[in-house]
Amino acid sequence: MGKPVAASHSQVNDIKKTFLTIGVAIIAVCCLGGVNAGLVLAGSKTCGSFFLRNSQGDVINPLTGENADQPFSSRKTCGACHDYDLITKGFHFQQGWEKISDTYDKKMPWVLSDGMMGKH
Amino acid sequence: MAKKNNGFAEQIDLTSFSWVTAGASPDVGKPGCGGCHPGGGGMEYDRDGFRYDERLRQNPELAASFDGDYFQSKWDRSGVVEADCLICHLPGYSFKERVKNLDMLNYQWAIVAGSGVGLVNGSVQAGETPKVVYNKRFFNDDGKIVFSLEAEPNSGNCLFCHGPADMLKRGFSWNDHGNHDIHNARNIKCSHCHPGNKEHQLAKGNENLSTVRDDLDGTMRTCKQCHEAGYMGAPKPEHRKVRPNHLEKLGCEVCHIPQLGRSSAFGLDISTGKVRLYPRSGAKKVGGELIWFPEVSMGLDRKLYPVNAFRPNLFTSKEVDGVYVPLFARELEKAYKTVSAQFKQEALSEPLISTTGEITVMLNALAATLKDNPRFQRVLPCYHRDGVVYHLDTAGKLTMEKDTSWAAELNNFNISHNVAPTGMALGSKGCADCHAERAAIFASWLNGKHEEGKQKLMARFFVDEDSRVYYLDQLHKYNAAKRYLIPLLFAAVFTLILFRESRAKVMPMPTLDRLSPSGMLPVVALLLLVRNVGFLFLACTGLFFFFNKINLIQIFFASPETAMTLHWNGGIVFVASILGCTVIRRLFFPKMNTAICHFGVSGGKVLITMMVLTGAGMIFRKQLTPEILYICSLVHTVAAFVLMAMYAAKIYHGISRKLYSLQGGEQ
Numbered sequence: 001m002g003k004p005v006a007a008s009h010s011q012v013n014d015i016k017k018t019f020l021t022i023g024v025a026i027i028a029v030c031c032l033g034g035v036n037a038g039l040v041l042a043g044s045k046t047c048g049s050f051f052l053r054n055s056q057g058d059v060i061n062p063l064t065g066e067n068a069d070q071p072f073s074s075r076k077t078c079g080a081c082h083d084y085d086l087i088t089k090g091f092h093f094q095q096g097w098e099k100i101s102d103t104y105d106k107k108m109p110w111v112l113s114d115g116m117m118g119k120h
Numbered sequence: 121m122a123k124k125n126n127g128f129a130e131q132i133d134l135t136s137f138s139w140v141t142a143g144a145s146p147d148v149g150k151p152g153c154g155g156c157h158p159g160g161g162g163m164e165y166d167r168d169g170f171r172y173d174e175r176l177r178q179n180p181e182l183a184a185s186f187d188g189d190y191f192q193s194k195w196d197r198s199g200v201v202e203a204d205c206l207i208c209h210l211p212g213y214s215f216k217e218r219v220k221n222l223d224m225l226n227y228q229w230a231i232v233a234g235s236g237v238g239l240v241n242g243s244v245q246a247g248e249t250p251k252v253v254y255n256k257r258f259f260n261d262d263g264k265i266v267f268s269l270e271a272e273p274n275s276g277n278c279l280f281c282h283g284p285a286d287m288l289k290r291g292f293s294w295n296d297h298g299n300h301d302i303h304n305a306r307n308i309k310c311s312h313c314h315p316g317n318k319e320h321q322l323a324k325g326n327e328n329l330s331t332v333r334d335d336l337d338g339t340m341r342t343c344k345q346c347h348e349a350g351y352m353g354a355p356k357p358e359h360r361k362v363r364p365n366h367l368e369k370l371g372c373e374v375c376h377i378p379q380l381g382r383s384s385a386f387g388l389d390i391s392t393g394k395v396r397l398y399p400r401s402g403a404k405k406v407g408g409e410l411i412w413f414p415e416v417s418m419g420l421d422r423k424l425y426p427v428n429a430f431r432p433n434l435f436t437s438k439e440v441d442g443v444y445v446p447l448f449a450r451e452l453e454k455a456y457k458t459v460s461a462q463f464k465q466e467a468l469s470e471p472l473i474s475t476t477g478e479i480t481v482m483l484n485a486l487a488a489t490l491k492d493n494p495r496f497q498r499v500l501p502c503y504h505r506d507g508v509v510y511h512l513d514t515a516g517k518l519t520m521e522k523d524t525s526w527a528a529e530l531n532n533f534n535i536s537h538n539v540a541p542t543g544m545a546l547g548s549k550g551c552a553d554c555h556a557e558r559a560a561i562f563a564s565w566l567n568g569k570h571e572e573g574k575q576k577l578m579a580r581f582f583v584d585e586d587s588r589v590y591y592l593d594q595l596h597k598y599n600a601a602k603r604y605l606i607p608l609l610f611a612a613v614f615t616l617i618l619f620r621e622s623r624a625k626v627m628p629m630p631t632l633d634r635l636s637p638s639g640m641l642p643v644v645a646l647l648l649l650v651r652n653v654g655f656l657f658l659a660c661t662g663l664f665f666f667f668n669k670i671n672l673i674q675i676f677f678a679s680p681e682t683a684m685t686l687h688w689n690g691g692i693v694f695v696a697s698i699l700g701c702t703v704i705r706r707l708f709f710p711k712m713n714t715a716i717c718h719f720g721v722s723g724g725k726v727l728i729t730m731m732v733l734t735g736a737g738m739i740f741r742k743q744l745t746p747e748i749l750y751i752c753s754l755v756h757t758v759a760a761f762v763l764m765a766m767y768a769a770k771i772y773h774g775i776s777r778k779l780y781s782l783q784g785g786e787q
Contacts, residue, residue, distance in 0.1 A: 052265055071199075086318065087320045091336070092157070095162065116332065117157070119331065
């Protein structure tokens with residue numbers, strides 16, 4: 001077995017660089033994780049935090065008691081940021097209502113639309 | 121749903137107000153129509169485009185009118201059901217609380233209870249104005265709420281509605297070890313296959329019965345599109361044991377959803393005026409554990425698909441113009457109550473009213489209770505079931521006839537979920553998975569052939585093409601023999617030709633050196649080369665198809681589709697080369713008696729003509745019925761084997777004779 005050879009100055013520098021790189025990477029990962037956790041804690045993954053609003057569009061604030069016994073309205077609450085009218089054109093919401101008519105089907109006059117609202 | 125404009129109360133069945141809670145049983149968590157429909161649309165605005173609550177507050181007299189949106193409604197107190205975004209986007213949403221509040225007519229409060237963000241105290245149904253107590257734990261110090269929403273809904277949220285609804289329609293369940301799905305096992309979510317756009321139109325497949333937004337049908341990726349492209353790591357199918365034509369005739373679901381583990385609703389019984397969905401035979405309830413095999417039905421693309429052949433019974437009244445007008449649930453209930461003591465539920469999986477005696481009693485009861493109903497110009501109660509319509513004649517005697525009305529239309533719900541792992545798919549264990557008399561796919565036709573139940577089913581076949589499946593299987597029964605009979609035919613023809621040749625005088629094969637010198641000779645030589653190479657190519661690919669050597673097809677041609685295309689293209693080249701030879705002979709060698717392109721076998725022209733005709737038919741296979749296609753295939757195969765046997769015998773005989781002459785014998 002040969003004698004142990006002392007590390008050269010350049011080798012020591014390489015080892016330092018390696019540890020430094022790993023350290024920076026760990027700190028970066030922790031920071032990203034922290035930011036992410038902060039986002040989750042601050043609000044939802046998609047919408048952040050927001051005021052609930054009643055059907056008149058007034059803020060509901062249970063902490064101050066403002067309109068605190070009233071139900072919130074999705075049209076006014078979600079619709080503050082999202083296009084409620086556009087979204088509710090989706091077939092899950094309409095279910096034929098956009099076509100409903102007393103004269104929709106002349107052969108089967110009890111059928112008023114092509115969806116579950118009016119089909120039968 | 122009632123029309124908007126009505127002349128009297130009897131015309132009104134469900135208003136848009138009563139529709140919200142219709143059919144609900146909140147004690148067992150069963151939602152009414154409005155439970156599953158997430159609000160917005162017809163649950164928020166009337167047919168004139170006004171918000172129900174505001175309009176009724178301004179015009180309270182509407183509740184006393186025969187307006188189909190307002191008749192006996194309480195919109196002014198219940199509020200409207202706005203689109204509840206949280207049903208889909210909030211994990212942990214309480215659907216049960218939503219249903220409970222809707223049933224109490226707390227329409228505008230349902231979103232609060234369902235989201236769990238607060239308690240709702242009070243009931244509009246009981247004449248109260250509900251009050252909300254919000255849970256402050258969900259709010260920040262500034263009064264803003266914190267919801268953990270999912271942009272892509274979790275499958276669990278979709279299942280609030282699609283769980284029970286699609287269980288009864290098609291035995292569907294998700295996250296269910298008793299009724300597993302390979303995609304579910306791979307953590308695929310509903311939204312992966314049914315993505316939505318900004319307008320919240322979700323990608324759809326093709327469904328037989330639902331008609332809403334049919335223009336969006338087929339907007340989701342198909343099985344093939346995912347599995348051939350490897351979308352989300354989907355494995356590429358090889359189908360080495362499956363004959364290529366099966367992939368043309370069968371939807372993927374036929375083989376890959378061979379069975380389901382929970383009972384769908386096999387039928388709907390409305391006899392009492394209340395909807396009773398009854399399970400398949402052998403199950404205790406709809407959704408109960410039961411291994412069952414889907415029926416198979418032909419889709420619009422003429423492929424077969426697995427379905428739940430749902431069997432509703434219906435009561436109508438035949439109007440003077442011949443139209444069968446469906447009866448309202450309350451009209452049935454009224455009649456049923458007068459004769460209910462005469463009925464007894466015999467079997468769980470049958471409607472309450474099934475014998476001719478029971479039908480007669482119920483139709484008489486309906487005739488009596490509907491007598492003064494102004495909704496009808498004439499009262500003639502009818503009972504529709506299994507393609508037959510029953511009614512009472514003028515003497516009160518029960519008559520039955522084949523039902524050709526709208527009521528006889530099939531109610532086949534597509535089955536496209538609960539996909540089995542590959543090893544459980546039909547065909548994974550061989551052809552006998554399907555082509556056997558007791559195999560599941562044909563069981564409903566073959567097993568029932570001699571049973572009483574079959575006659576009931578047969579009535580349904582009058583109006584569709586499902587019976588084709590039965591007849592096709594009858595043809596397929598001979599397929600097993602075909603693999604042996606046709607090679608035997610080859611051997612017989614080969615022997616016969618050899619025997620004839622050995623006794624015949626020498627008639628050498630025509631060769632080019634016997635022809636008159638002409639500049640066309642190189643062309644003829646090229647055409648003969650093309651013809652012979654073409655023949656060899658057609659014979660090889662044809663044999664691959666006949667013996668179903670998918671692995672060889674994949675090695676040489678990458679896919680059966682490519683091989684098939686090349687096969688018929690090769691056929692065209694082969695025929696063109698023969699025609700080319702014929703034209704050249706007539707133009708340049710008119711005095712020759714022997715066709716230069718003669719195969720050296722008599723009957724070759726007839727056989728080739730048969731193959732050309734049948735082959736041409738099979739190029740347009742999608743336009744042919746299964747029976748015609750099968751006959752074309754059989755004729756094509758037989759002619760090909762006879763031609764190959766004749767040609768092989770000729771070549772063998774020629775080579776033998778040559779070798780014999782080289783050894784000094786006489787030819």
